[in-house]
Amino acid sequence: MKKASICTIGDEILIGQIVDTNSSHISRALGSLGIRVVRMISIGDVREEIISTLDNELKTNDIVIATGGLGPTKDDITKDALAELSGAGGYIKNEEQEAIVHRILKSRGLDILDINLRQAMVPDSCEVIPNRMGTAPIMVFRFPEERYGHPATLFSLPGVPYEALGALPDILNDIEGHYKLDGITHRTIMTYGLAESALSKLIEPWETSLPADMHLAYLPNQITGVRLRLSVYGGDKQEALKRIDERIEALKPLLGDNIYAYSDSSLQAEIKELMCSRGLTLSVAESCTGGEIAHLLTTVPGASGYFLGSVTSYAIPVKEKVLAVPDSAISENGVVSSQVAAAMAEGVRRLTGSDYAVSTTGLAGPGGDDRNPEGTVWIGVSGPRGTKTFTYRYRNDRLRNIERFAATSLDTLRRFVLSDIND
Amino acid sequence: MKKASICTIGDEILIGQIVDTNSSHISRALGSLGIRVVRMISIGDVREEIISTLDNELKTNDIVIATGGLGPTKDDITKDALAELSGAGGYIKNEEQEAIVHRILKSRGLDILDINLRQAMVPDSCEVIPNRMGTAPIMVFRFPEERYGHPATLFSLPGVPYEALGALPDILNDIEGHYKLDGITHRTIMTYGLAESALSKLIEPWETSLPADMHLAYLPNQITGVRLRLSVYGGDKQEALKRIDERIEALKPLLGDNIYAYSDSSLQAEIKELMCSRGLTLSVAESCTGGEIAHLLTTVPGASGYFLGSVTSYAIPVKEKVLAVPDSAISENGVVSSQVAAAMAEGVRRLTGSDYAVSTTGLAGPGGDDRNPEGTVWIGVSGPRGTKTFTYRYRNDRLRNIERFAATSLDTLRRFVLSDIND
Numbered sequence: 001m002k003k004a005s006i007c008t009i010g011d012e013i014l015i016g017q018i019v020d021t022n023s024s025h026i027s028r029a030l031g032s033l034g035i036r037v038v039r040m041i042s043i044g045d046v047r048e049e050i051i052s053t054l055d056n057e058l059k060t061n062d063i064v065i066a067t068g069g070l071g072p073t074k075d076d077i078t079k080d081a082l083a084e085l086s087g088a089g090g091y092i093k094n095e096e097q098e099a100i101v102h103r104i105l106k107s108r109g110l111d112i113l114d115i116n117l118r119q120a121m122v123p124d125s126c127e128v129i130p131n132r133m134g135t136a137p138i139m140v141f142r143f144p145e146e147r148y149g150h151p152a153t154l155f156s157l158p159g160v161p162y163e164a165l166g167a168l169p170d171i172l173n174d175i176e177g178h179y180k181l182d183g184i185t186h187r188t189i190m191t192y193g194l195a196e197s198a199l200s201k202l203i204e205p206w207e208t209s210l211p212a213d214m215h216l217a218y219l220p221n222q223i224t225g226v227r228l229r230l231s232v233y234g235g236d237k238q239e240a241l242k243r244i245d246e247r248i249e250a251l252k253p254l255l256g257d258n259i260y261a262y263s264d265s266s267l268q269a270e271i272k273e274l275m276c277s278r279g280l281t282l283s284v285a286e287s288c289t290g291g292e293i294a295h296l297l298t299t300v301p302g303a304s305g306y307f308l309g310s311v312t313s314y315a316i317p318v319k320e321k322v323l324a325v326p327d328s329a330i331s332e333n334g335v336v337s338s339q340v341a342a343a344m345a346e347g348v349r350r351l352t353g354s355d356y357a358v359s360t361t362g363l364a365g366p367g368g369d370d371r372n373p374e375g376t377v378w379i380g381v382s383g384p385r386g387t388k389t390f391t392y393r394y395r396n397d398r399l400r401n402i403e404r405f406a407a408t409s410l411d412t413l414r415r416f417v418l419s420d421i422n423d
Numbered sequence: 424m425k426k427a428s429i430c431t432i433g434d435e436i437l438i439g440q441i442v443d444t445n446s447s448h449i450s451r452a453l454g455s456l457g458i459r460v461v462r463m464i465s466i467g468d469v470r471e472e473i474i475s476t477l478d479n480e481l482k483t484n485d486i487v488i489a490t491g492g493l494g495p496t497k498d499d500i501t502k503d504a505l506a507e508l509s510g511a512g513g514y515i516k517n518e519e520q521e522a523i524v525h526r527i528l529k530s531r532g533l534d535i536l537d538i539n540l541r542q543a544m545v546p547d548s549c550e551v552i553p554n555r556m557g558t559a560p561i562m563v564f565r566f567p568e569e570r571y572g573h574p575a576t577l578f579s580l581p582g583v584p585y586e587a588l589g590a591l592p593d594i595l596n597d598i599e600g601h602y603k604l605d606g607i608t609h610r611t612i613m614t615y616g617l618a619e620s621a622l623s624k625l626i627e628p629w630e631t632s633l634p635a636d637m638h639l640a641y642l643p644n645q646i647t648g649v650r651l652r653l654s655v656y657g658g659d660k661q662e663a664l665k666r667i668d669e670r671i672e673a674l675k676p677l678l679g680d681n682i683y684a685y686s687d688s689s690l691q692a693e694i695k696e697l698m699c700s701r702g703l704t705l706s707v708a709e710s711c712t713g714g715e716i717a718h719l720l721t722t723v724p725g726a727s728g729y730f731l732g733s734v735t736s737y738a739i740p741v742k743e744k745v746l747a748v749p750d751s752a753i754s755e756n757g758v759v760s761s762q763v764a765a766a767m768a769e770g771v772r773r774l775t776g777s778d779y780a781v782s783t784t785g786l787a788g789p790g791g792d793d794r795n796p797e798g799t800v801w802i803g804v805s806g807p808r809g810t811k812t813f814t815y816r817y818r819n820d821r822l823r824n825i826e827r828f829a830a831t832s833l834d835t836l837r838r839f840v841l842s843d844i845n846d
Contacts, residue, residue, distance in 0.1 A: 014460050016450030017642055019442060023465070027439030037437050038472070040465035042446075049461075195531065197495040197538050197558075218496050219435045220583075229440075284735075290721025291707075291714030294735045298713025299822055301789055309741035311734050312707075312717045318732035318775055322745070352741055366724055375530065395530040396556065399722055400585050 001233055002179055004030050005039040005057040009050055009069035009078050010159055013042045022067050022157075022164045029168050033175060034183040034233065035063065045069055050081040058143060058152045063175065068159025070119075070136035079123070079139075082156055086141045088123035096130045097122075097137040104135055126156075129170045134163040140174060153178065182234035187244050189251070190261035190270075192225030192411045199226050203254050210247065222400060223296070223407045224266050257415060267410040268296045268303075274417055275306035275356075282413075284310035285323055285348035285359035287335070288377060292406040293358065308352040313344065323347030336361050336372045338389040341380035349382050356383045358413040364401040377405040381416040388416060424605055424656075427453050428462045428480040432492035432501050433582055437467045445490050445580075445587045452591050456598060457607035457656055458486065468492055473504040481566060481575045486598065491582025493559035495538040502546070502562075505579055509564045511546035519553045520545075520560040527558055549579075552593045557586040563597060576601065608655045608663035610671060613684040613693075615648030615834045622649055626677050633670065645823060646719070646830045647689050680838060690833040691719045691726075697840055698729035698779075705836075707733035708746055708771035708782040710758070711800060715829040716781065731775040736767065746770030759784050759795045761812040764803035772805050779806045781836040787824040800828040804839040811839060 006023045013020050020042060027037040039057065043049050050069070057064045069078030083091070098120035105112050119135045122128055129138040141154040155171055157164045175181075191199065196218050200207070207216055213235075219227040230247060232240040252259065260270050275282055284293050284307075294310040297303050313319040316335060320327055325343040333339045344359035362377030363369065375394040380387060390412055394404045429446045436443045443465060450460040462480065466472050473492070480487045492501030506514070521543035528535050542558045545551055552561035562579040578594055580587045598604075614622065619641050623630070630639055636658075642650035653670060655663040675682065683693050698705055707716050707730075717733035720726050736742040739758060743750055748766040756762045767782035785800030786792065798817040803810060813835055817827045 013447070014450060014463065015454055015640070016447035016460075017640060019444050019447045020463075021442050024436070024439035024442045027437060031438055037439070038467065038469075040437065040443075042463035044461065195533060197536060198533060200496040201536050201538065217434055217438075218494070219440055220494075221441075227440075283741075286714075286717075289718075290726070291709075291717030291733060291735065294709075294714030294737075295712075295718045295825075298735075298737065299825070301821060303713070304737055308738040309734065309736045309745070310714060311732065311745070312714070312721075313732045314717075314721065314727055315731040315775070318706075322732070322734070322774060351745060352738070393530055393532070395527055397585060397589070398724055402718075402722065 001182055002035045002062045003060070004035050004037050004063040004065065005041065005061045006037060007053060007057060007064065007066045008040075008042045008159065009045065009066060011044045013068075014044045022159070022161055025165050026065055026067070026168065029172060030063070031184060033172060034181050035175070036233075045077055047077050047081050050078060051085050054081075054085055054154060058148050058154060061152065062150065062179065063153050063155070065155045065157065065171070067157045067164050070156065070158050078156065082139065082141065082154070083123035083125065086123060086125040086143075086154075088125035090124055091121040092124045094120050094122050094128045094130075094137055097128060097135075100130060100132060101135045129167065129174070131158060131163060131167060133166045134158050134160060136163070138167045138170065142178075183237055184231060184233050185235075185237050185240035185244065186229055186231035187241075187248060187262065188264050189228040189230070189248065189259055190225060190265050191228060191255060191258045192260055192267060192407070193258045194226065194255075196220045196226050199255075203251065206247075206251055206254060211243075214244070214247065222403045225260075225407070225411070227264075257418065260411070260414060266300075267407060267414060268300050271297070271410060271414055271417075272300050272303060272306060274414065276302070278421070280356060280417070281306050281308050281352075281354040283308045283348045283352035283354035283357045285344035285357065285380075286310060286312045287314060287319070287344070287360055288362040288364045289360045289402055289406045289409065290314065292402050293360065293409050296406055296410065308354050311348050311351070319344065323351065334369075334371050336363055336369070336376060336378060338378055338380075338391065341378035341389045342382070342387045345380035345382035346387055356381070356413065356417060358409050360405055360409050362405055364398045364405065366398060375401050377401075377408070379405075379409050379412050381413055383416065383420055385420055425458045425485045425602055426483070427458050427460050427486040427488065428464065428484045429460055430476060430480060430487065430489045431463075431465045431582065432468065432473055432489060434467045436465045436491070445582070445584055448584075448588050449488055449490070449591065452595060453486070453488075455607060455609070456595060457605045458598070468500055470500050470504050470507075473501060474508045477505075477508055477577060481571050481577060484575065485573065485602065486576050486578070488578045488580065488594070490580045490587050493542070493579065493581050495542055495558070501579065505562065505564065505577070506546035506548065509546060509548040509566075509577075511548035513547055514544040515547045517543050517545050517551045517553075517560055520551060520558075523553060523555060524558045552590065552597070554581060554586055554590060556589040557581050557583060559586070561590045561593065565601075605657040606660065608658075608660050608667065610653050610664070610667050610685065611687050612651040612653070612671060612674070612682055613648060613688050614651060614678060614681045615683055615690060615830070616681045617649065617678075619643045619649050626674065629670075629674055629677060634666075637667070637670065645826045648683075648830070648834070650687070680841065683834070683837060689723075690830060690837060691723050694720070694833060694837055694840075695723050695726060695729060697837065699725070701844070703779060703840070704729050704731050704775075704777040706731045706771045706775035706777035706780045708767035708780065708803075709733060709735045710737060710742070710767070710783055711785040711787045712783045712825055712829045712832065713737065715825050716783065716832050719829055719833065731777045734771050734774070742767065746774065757792075757794050759786055759792070759799060759801060761801055761803075761814065764801035764812045765805070765810045766803075768803035768805035769810055779804070779836065779840060781832050783828055783832050785828055787821045787828065789821060798824050800824075800831070802828075802832050802835050804836055806839065806843060808843055
């Protein structure tokens with residue numbers, strides 16, 4: 001299996017001014033070719049550091065992808081470092097890139113300065129892939145087996161994300177043209193409702209029985225739950241898929257409806273499918289989650305196909321006036337109670353005329369009250385067959401509690417609608 | 424100046440499934456102590472790789488911060504690697520962390536399994552900082568000068584972002600307690616309403632006139648706007664603060680009310696202060712932002728002191744029925760229009776009886792309509808002195824557009840309330 005390393009060059013990432021998003025895109029792209037990324041490194045605009053780091057990575061990897069440090073200004077010195085690393089005899093002009101520089105600056109109504117034209121000059125030791133989205137060319141340095149004990153390729157990409165990602169298809173084509181690749185085959189299983197530790201305990205016998213060439217990864221997330229990724233490297237893709245699917249079949253009875261999808265997905269995306277495919281509509285009444293449930297639902301394009309709307313009744317009068325929560329329910333049980341959660345769900349369902357509704361009332365913190373400790377939430381779900389409530393307790397900070405409350409509400413709704421359908 | 428390296432451990436970053444956001448937070452935190460981060464590295468859950476990488480980084484750095492690989496499951500092997508690297512004699516139980524493990528699992532209604540308790544076991548070669556937000560302890564390994572030619576400290580943090588960031592204050596305290604630091608003095612100025620490039624052009628003369636030892640950093644963010652950080656390394660802290668404040672005074676007239684705070688803050692935190700300090704109340708009517716505005720407002724503790732509630736009227740009937748938007752406003756002008764934005768803000772203000780209200784109607788994408796291109800938003804603000812509307816256009820993907828719509832709505836509300844107050 002081919003190995004790769006990704007190096008981002010530039011002080012702005014090192015000092016934490018910007019987050020490096022290029023590396024994860026590049027890694028996923030390489031992964032789709034079955035190339036394993038073994039290291040990601042961020043270094044500053046320091047010539048010696050750039051040379052020694054890239055030289056080191058080329059020793060142990062087939063492919064090294066460097067991004068950044070190609071701007072026109074003085075502090076960008078990656079190109080000189082690459083010239084030295086690759087033993088270039090000098091610089092030559094790349095006509096194609098120069099034409100692009102002229103076109104881009106003209107389109108921006110800018111004068112063409114020497115420092116701009118210098119961007120089209122490249123070390124004579126590299127091949128050039130034109131960068132149509134920016135002024136800095138994409139450089140490809142191919143090192144013969146003698147240099148590092150194996151054929152190695154170094155790609156230099158601009159750091160600007162849309163230029164770097166724009167270059168990826170050309171990079172992948174170049175790699176496929178020069179390397180014999182064994183693919184990777186994997187499936188993702190989305191689960192919600194079990195903590196990572198409980199999940200791994202539950203499936204331990206199944207996990208230990210996996211063949212040696214099959215790898216399981218746990219990828220936990222506050223909002224999507226624990227994502228399981230089952231991978232096989234190399235071999236025949238169809239055969240590998242068949243073997244993975246057999247294992248997933250054996251996994252299903254162990255996890256039951258804790259599994260909500262068999263591909264990369266989210267609770268809100270699955271709810272949209274569930275509702276839209278059956279022409280069902282949804283409304284939401286939020287208190288402690290303060291709009292996060294509606295926000296998550298509406299991050300999915302096409303949410304308007306089933307999501308009618310929501311009421312965030314943060315103040316008690318809004319609960320009573322807009323959602324018609326009886327003040328007796330509040331005075332007798334408190335705002336954070338099963339009765340209020342139920343009344344909120346029924347209230348917003350009445351108000352909007354939706355088929356289903358979900359509601360939350362709880363204490364995200366800081367601080368709880370005499371009845372309920374911090375992190376307590378009551379969730380109400382209401383539909384054609386009636387209303388149910390559930391309570392959970394989490395022990396995170398305010399923001400994480402809000403996220404968990406919202407995610408668990410989506411999961412509760414999902415299970416509630418499914419149980420209606422499967423009846 | 425002390426040097427540091429940040430290493431993230433875990434396959435999920437390497438395969439590009441998640442983006443590493445911890446490193447930039449940690450880097451900024453270390454920067455605030457005047458510690459320079461010279462490398463960030465991501466590696467997988469491979470024992471030898473973890474040991475050799477950390478060993479290498481400790482050779483050239485005073486401080487190495489490792490995050491991740493501390494989960495309870497089989498694929499997390501960082502702790503064993505650290506035990507070997509530090510020459511531990513064995514594992515010992517950390518009572519304090521074990522108590523936390525019990526408390527957290529109990530509060531989540533989970534059984535306490537051996538693999539959970541194993542998380543409280545640490546190599547006898549480390550000191551422990553209890554992790555109150557999760558089950559994995561924070562481990563501190565101190566290497567004497569003989570080992571690497573300089574005293575070196577290795578911190579091992581959980582990879583879960585809110586646990587890693589939650590541990591940062593303790594880490595910074597530990598570093599300040601064990602190292603003599605040059606110290607750094609800085610102030611943060613929060614701005615909204617100007618893009619980074621426009622901002623830098625506007626303040627260029629001011630910026631070029633800064634003394635050589637004063638550094639300006641631009642820290643742009645979708646939701647908080649552009650954060651300006653003015654820093655001075657070393658020297659007397661009081662003196663440095665005085666000099667920084669003089670420069671900030673000169674900056675004020677250039678930026679006017681694009682500045683919304685003079686310390687790390689957020690639009691929602693400033694709005695809370697603005698409203699609560701004057702006993703004002705707020706309600707929100709959302710369409711395209713789908714709950715994000717209410718969510719942002721309620722991420723601030725004490726939001727219930729002024730925020731009454733919100734209506735997310737995603738479907739037209741909900742706009743008409745709940746917010747009493749006249750259907751003529753919709754039929755004559757379309758849903759994405761000044762008239763509908765105004766009617767939504769006035770409607771929710773009437774419904775909740777709040778002093779102020781803000782509303783959004785727009786197209787986050789994908790796709791626009793015949794009247795409005797993708798990324799168009801109309802924002803309505805309504806208060807005791809009347810109603811105003813504003814329109815903006817952004818060119819991001821759906822999620823970014825929703826964030827920008829919401830942030831700009833908060834900024835529009837802030838300016839609207841301030842203009843009332845300052846009249």
